[in-house]
């Protein structure tokens with residue numbers, strides 16, 4: 001059994017998120033997603049359109065996701081990986097190198113982002129309609 005773990009806001013769930021989760025799920029049998037809480041997003045300097053409980057429900061309905069946990073701080077990853085016995089930590093390449101410190105307890109992979117789509121772009125295109 002190979003367990004994969006990732007983290008993110010996943011606001012305005014879109015194709016980039018789906019493709020990342022699909023590719024991560026293909027690396028193992030179980031994919032755990034740490035979904036950033038509204039409070040943590042504020043600390044990340046990100047304003048989310050959709051509240052945490054909506055983002056969790058959408059992630060839980062995604063066929064690639066096995067389990068969703070709250071992401072409440074930058075430094076919970078190590079404890080989560082050990083508790084969940086995750087073999088792989090994966091995230092989009094916009095974070096390249098940022099989580100290499102986890103390589104002593106799991107494999108760390110950075111996957112290319114899906115170009116041409118982002119929550120920010122979606123938000124501005126909706127606003128300009």
Ligand code: C2G
Nearest residue numbers: 007008009010011016017020091092093113114117
């Ligand atoms: N992503 C992607 N392609 C896009 C947009 C996003 O592959 N076009 C990926 C990101 O690289 C990330 C995941 O989808 O791995 C979730 O993206 P965000 O919701 O923007 O998450 P982020 O704000 O990067 O939070 O502790 C880690 C942070 O919580 C990550």
